[in-house]
Amino acid sequence: MHDHLLSILIWLPIASGIVVLMLGxxxxxxxxxxxxxxxxxxxxxxxxxxxxxxxxxxxxQFVEQVAWIPRFHAYYALGVDGISMPLIVLTAFMTxxxxxxxxxxxxxxxxxxxxAFMIMEGLMIGVFxxxxxxxxxxxxxxxxxxxxxxxGIWGGPRRVxxxxxxxxxxxxxxxxxxAALIYMYVKAGSYSIAAFQALPLTLTEQxxxxxxxxxxxxxxxxxxxxxTWLPDAHVEAPTGGSVILAAIMxxxxxYGFLRFSLPIAxxxxxxxxxxxxxxxxxxxxxxxxVAIVQPDMKKLIAxxxxxHMGFVTLGAFVVYAIVRxxxxxxxxxxxxxxxxxxxxxxxxxxxxxxxxxxxxxxxMHSRQIADYGGVVNTMPIFGAFxxxxxxxxxxxxxxxxxxxxxxxxxxxxxxxFWFSTLAAVTLILGACYSLWLVKRVVFGxxxxxxxxxxxxxxxxxxxxxxxxxxxxxxxGIWPAPLLKVMEPTIHHLVAQAVATKxxx
Amino acid sequence: MLDPSNxxxxxxxAMPEIFLTAAICVVLLFEAFFGAKRRGATATxxxxxxxxxxxxxxxxxxxxxxxxxxxxxxxxxxLAYVLKLAGFLIVAWVLLYSRSYLENRDILKxxxxxxxxxALLGIFVLVSANSLLTVYLGVELLALxxxxxxxxxxESGVAAEAAMKYFVLGAIASxxxxxxxxxxxxxxGTLSLDGIAAALHSPSDLGVILGLAFMVVxxxxxxxxxxxxxxxPDVYEGAPTSVTLFVGTAPKIAYFALALRLLAYGMPxxxxxxxxxxxxxxxxxxxxxxxxxxVQSNLKRMLAYSTISHVGFxxxxxxxxxxxxxxxxLYYMLIYVLMALGAxxxxxxxxxxxxxxxxxxxxxxMYRRDPLLALAMAMLMFSMAGVPPFVGFxxxxxxxxxxxxxxxxxxxxxxxxxxxxxAFYYLRVVKLMYFDEAPETLPATVRSTGVRFALGIxxxxxxxxxxxxxxxxxxxxxxxx
Numbered sequence: 001m002h003d004h005l006l007s008i009l010i011w012l013p014i015a016s017g018i019v020v021l022m023l024g025x026x027x028x029x030x031x032x033x034x035x036x037x038x039x040x041x042x043x044x045x046x047x048x049x050x051x052x053x054x055x056x057x058x059x060x061q062f063v064e065q066v067a068w069i070p071r072f073h074a075y076y077a078l079g080v081d082g083i084s085m086p087l088i089v090l091t092a093f094m095t096x097x098x099x100x101x102x103x104x105x106x107x108x109x110x111x112x113x114x115x116a117f118m119i120m121e122g123l124m125i126g127v128f129x130x131x132x133x134x135x136x137x138x139x140x141x142x143x144x145x146x147x148x149x150x151x152g153i154w155g156g157p158r159r160v161x162x163x164x165x166x167x168x169x170x171x172x173x174x175x176x177x178x179a180a181l182i183y184m185y186v187k188a189g190s191y192s193i194a195a196f197q198a199l200p201l202t203l204t205e206q207x208x209x210x211x212x213x214x215x216x217x218x219x220x221x222x223x224x225x226x227x228t229w230l231p232d233a234h235v236e237a238p239t240g241g242s243v244i245l246a247a248i249m250x251x252x253x254x255y256g257f258l259r260f261s262l263p264i265a266x267x268x269x270x271x272x273x274x275x276x277x278x279x280x281x282x283x284x285x286x287x288x289x290v291a292i293v294q295p296d297m298k299k300l301i302a303x304x305x306x307x308h309m310g311f312v313t314l315g316a317f318v319v320y321a322i323v324r325x326x327x328x329x330x331x332x333x334x335x336x337x338x339x340x341x342x343x344x345x346x347x348x349x350x351x352x353x354x355x356x357x358x359x360x361x362x363x364m365h366s367r368q369i370a371d372y373g374g375v376v377n378t379m380p381i382f383g384a385f386x387x388x389x390x391x392x393x394x395x396x397x398x399x400x401x402x403x404x405x406x407x408x409x410x411x412x413x414x415x416x417f418w419f420s421t422l423a424a425v426t427l428i429l430g431a432c433y434s435l436w437l438v439k440r441v442v443f444g445x446x447x448x449x450x451x452x453x454x455x456x457x458x459x460x461x462x463x464x465x466x467x468x469x470x471x472x473x474x475x476g477i478w479p480a481p482l483l484k485v486m487e488p489t490i491h492h493l494v495a496q497a498v499a500t501k502x503x504x
Numbered sequence: 505m506l507d508p509s510n511x512x513x514x515x516x517x518a519m520p521e522i523f524l525t526a527a528i529c530v531v532l533l534f535e536a537f538f539g540a541k542r543r544g545a546t547a548t549x550x551x552x553x554x555x556x557x558x559x560x561x562x563x564x565x566x567x568x569x570x571x572x573x574x575x576x577x578x579x580x581x582x583l584a585y586v587l588k589l590a591g592f593l594i595v596a597w598v599l600l601y602s603r604s605y606l607e608n609r610d611i612l613k614x615x616x617x618x619x620x621x622x623a624l625l626g627i628f629v630l631v632s633a634n635s636l637l638t639v640y641l642g643v644e645l646l647a648l649x650x651x652x653x654x655x656x657x658x659e660s661g662v663a664a665e666a667a668m669k670y671f672v673l674g675a676i677a678s679x680x681x682x683x684x685x686x687x688x689x690x691x692x693g694t695l696s697l698d699g700i701a702a703a704l705h706s707p708s709d710l711g712v713i714l715g716l717a718f719m720v721v722x723x724x725x726x727x728x729x730x731x732x733x734x735x736x737p738d739v740y741e742g743a744p745t746s747v748t749l750f751v752g753t754a755p756k757i758a759y760f761a762l763a764l765r766l767l768a769y770g771m772p773x774x775x776x777x778x779x780x781x782x783x784x785x786x787x788x789x790x791x792x793x794x795x796x797x798x799v800q801s802n803l804k805r806m807l808a809y810s811t812i813s814h815v816g817f818x819x820x821x822x823x824x825x826x827x828x829x830x831x832x833x834l835y836y837m838l839i840y841v842l843m844a845l846g847a848x849x850x851x852x853x854x855x856x857x858x859x860x861x862x863x864x865x866x867x868x869x870m871y872r873r874d875p876l877l878a879l880a881m882a883m884l885m886f887s888m889a890g891v892p893p894f895v896g897f898x899x900x901x902x903x904x905x906x907x908x909x910x911x912x913x914x915x916x917x918x919x920x921x922x923x924x925x926x927a928f929y930y931l932r933v934v935k936l937m938y939f940d941e942a943p944e945t946l947p948a949t950v951r952s953t954g955v956r957f958a959l960g961i962x963x964x965x966x967x968x969x970x971x972x973x974x975x976x977x978x979x980x981x982x983x984x985x
Contacts, residue, residue: 069973
């Protein structure tokens with residue numbers, strides 16, 4: 001089974017999604033259970049993936065390779081290393097709460113809803129597992145279709161605007177990446193990502209490629225100033241859509257920087273690192289301020305996502321500033337470690353926050369902070385969860401949010417005092433928007449008669465929030481296994497990032 | 505498979521054309537004697553003819569290398585073989601889709617089928633042309649049949665207007681073609697494309713460029729490249745949808761062959777000149793097609809502008825001016841035909857007598873009225889936008905690859921930017937079908953199982969060829985050589 005583990009991880013959810021679709025709306029009960037079984041089975045298959053993963057090598061593991069288009073040397077090539085494997089596990093993990101969260105809530109075209117999420121899960125795992133650039137792009141773009149439908153069909157009042165904006169924004173970014181990939185294919189004669197990484201490129205070529213990638217990944221992350229699709233998409237998307245969007249799809253931008261930009265165009269990255277670092281710091285600080293004033297809970301979390309993802313890009317590119325400041329590589333790996341942990345952690349926390357908002361929205365049909373107040377009086381258990389996740393969002397030690405941010409701030413300290421000082425502002429801003437949100441929504445006297453009638457979590461909701469809370473705490477208290485899994489890959493990546501590819 | 509060393513019987517290799525000519529006579533007579541009594545019998549007979557024709561093509565015309573026959577007028581090569589087979593298949597599909605449409609409107613007449621077959625014959629002549637004369641013969645045979653088809657519904661004023669526009673502009677284009685040909689003939693003293701290819705060398709003198717310019721205009725007109733595209737939206741919108749279906753699909757094979765035989769194979773020595781002429785045309789075509797499509801409220805007209813934008817991509821393959829570029833253009837053309845077939849097929853199936861289903865708003869809430877049709881249309885729209893896993897993605901990829909190989913960075917940037925603009929109006933169709941609620945008043949779609957099955961195959965092909973693109977990509981590269 002190990003020879004085809006990744007294929008199974010990709011195609012099992014897709015197959016179950018297709019079956020759910022064929023069962024149709026009449027058998028939606030069976031479809032629901034099938035989706036749950038499919039997503040749980042996918043997570044179960046991640047157990048051997050994690051357990052049998054060799055933590056001593058940076059090479060791809062669980063490799064599969066089948067000729068796909070022999071004439072163009074494109075392969076159906078899969079494999080995982082220390083940065084893609086945790087993201088696959090995260091994807092499998094986060095799909096389950098999405099399926100459960102929709103259980104009673106989604107009544108309109110429910111079979112299609114589950115099918116879309118299951119197909120989406122397979123495609124997202126495919127993005128992380130592909131080691132062939134063409135296959136990667138294939139999954140990367142295909143994923144847009146289910147998300148487009150999810151926001152457009154089950155979204156809020158401005159869903160059409162939001163979903164078309166989402167699609168076109170990401171499509172615009174991606175097509176330039178495609179142009180860059182094809183350019184490199186023509187030079188390298190193969191679509192393998194490893195071949196691209198080994199391909200010597202002049203500085204001019206690297207600059208163009210860097211910007212093509214930047215457009216694709218910056219839109220996905222999203223970085224300031226191409227982030228404007230995200231608040232719209234999040235606000236209009238159904239809860240499940242927001243969770244997947246925040247927890248997984250944003251990570252693909254970060255993953256793209258680590259997998260493509262840094263190793264393929266290292267010289268251009270070195271030259272332009274201040275651009276990325278500046279944009280990241282703007283995201284961290286400016287977007288942090290923007291988040292504070294949001295009257296809509298989902299929008300607030302969406303902006304907080306942008307700020308947190310700023311840490312990912314900062315951690316990835318701070319390596320160049322460290323080399324410049326200290327002349328050595330000490331601390332460089334820490335920045336990337338931080339970026340990766342931050343991605344996993346943000347996946348869990350933002351997903352949990354959106355689920356919390358979903359819980360409230362299902363009861364009150366409002367996302368406006370002003371409509372709430374004193375929820376803890378009627379929903380004490382929910383209040384506890386929400387406070388925990390909000391604290392994790394601020395980066396409280398003991399939660400996963402702390403680990404990533406701390407590592408990145410520590411690494412940027414090596415790059416210079418101001419980098420770390422500016423980055424650390426997030427600890428204040430994060431506390432401002434998260435805690436103020438909790439204060440206004442959860443605490444205080446009961447806000448109005450609707451809040452007074454609220455009922456606390458049912459078993460289903462408790463289960464998903466509980467599982468996420470355990471994951472957040474576990475990763476916060478004991479991040480060592482994750483860091484160990486990533487270590488060889490990160491070291492290899494740092495070496496690639498500081499090497500030069502310009503032909504002599 | 506035929507061994508070229510003893511293929512001295514040219515009549516065997518030309519079997520598709522010979523059979524088709526005979527079959528046209530038979531169908532015409534059949535219609536004259538029995539057509540009035542048994543409506544629809546001619547349709548069945550024609551489908552039968554197409555199947556037999558395809559079988560005969562496989563048996564007789566399957567050559568492994570280039571053979572020139574009939575005193576250099578006719579060429580049989582793997583490309584012609586594949587295109588003829590595709591021609592049979594496409595026309596068969598068109599006729600399958602259009603039958604219920606014609607029946608519904610009481611215009612199920614045998615002439616429609618005869619005209620489709622003569623048009624197909626014109627396509628074949630063009631596909632196998634190896635001389636300026638044969639090229640012209642094919643162009644005219646195809647064009648005249650199609651003019652008549654557009655005007656086929658004689659009750660319809662719009663259709664008559666469209667046919668008139670098409671005819672007048674088409675005649676001018678034919679004139680251009682002839683004029684260009686006469687100049688080239690005067691300069692080289694030969695009608696044979698092989699002879700012309702041997703006589704023309706780079707750099708071209710002014711006379712050649714002049715003749716070439718006229719021919720490029722004619723090719724651009726036939727393809728519907730901007731600024732020679734004015735006829736195309738009017739014809740697509742005005743013609744009965746079943747005819748739009750025909751005009752939008754099968755003739756593209758012929759026009760591709762026209763460009764390839766005339767420019768790429770006939771004048772490789774002047775390649776630098778005609779690629780330069782095609783380049784601005786391609787850019788304009790991409791920009792105008794995509795941008796103007798956005799503001800259309802009529803689906804047929806929107807698809808017409810979308811055709812123009814796809815033509816821009818096909819022309820880009822010729823701009824590359826390499827074998828890889830021609831193969832890319834061929835692949836794009838075949839894929840485009842596959843997608844257009846499906847898209848117009850959906851329009852045909854969604855319409856009823858008195859309800860043409862040609863406004864975009866007629867597709868509101870299609871998902872609820874007819875899930876299968878909506879799904880097929882959504883797949884086709886995503887494919888046309890070039891989103892994987894659908895096959896339209898590979899067509900665009902292949903063109904961009906050819907452009908990188910010949911180092912055209914700006915064309916790549918324009919092409920990919922325009923495909924984003926294009927995505928918008930394709931998404932709008934999906935939006936109408938899936939996100940909007942259906943008005944109560946729309947009539948039901950056509951529910952005949954056979955046609956829906958054909959459409960299902962068509963849509964499935966878009967997905968399957970998208971997931972497993974290798975065989976067709978390989979075929980296209982191989983037959984271009």
